[in-house]
Amino acid sequence: MEEGLTFKELKPLMVMIGNMSKNESMPHCFGDEKQFKDITTLWERYKEWEKAS
Numbered sequence: 109m110e111e112g113l114t115f116k117e118l119k120p121l122m123v124m125i126g127n128m129s130k131n132e133s134m135p136h137c138f139g140d141e142k143q144f145k146d147i148t149t150l151w152e153r154y155k156e157w158e159k160a161s
Contacts, residue, residue: 122154 125147 118154122151126151126154 128147
């Protein structure tokens with residue numbers, strides 16, 4: 109059994125997250141600032157991965 113998901117499989121979710129991270133009023137939807145920051149960091153990594161592939 110394979111562990112986790114690849115960025116390719118996550119693309120629809122990452123696009124949604126990217127759109128959310130552009131919206132300044134979004135952090136409250138994630139519960140707290142730290143969680144929002146983690147999600148934004150994940151989005152940045154995804155964009156780097158997409159450029160590299």
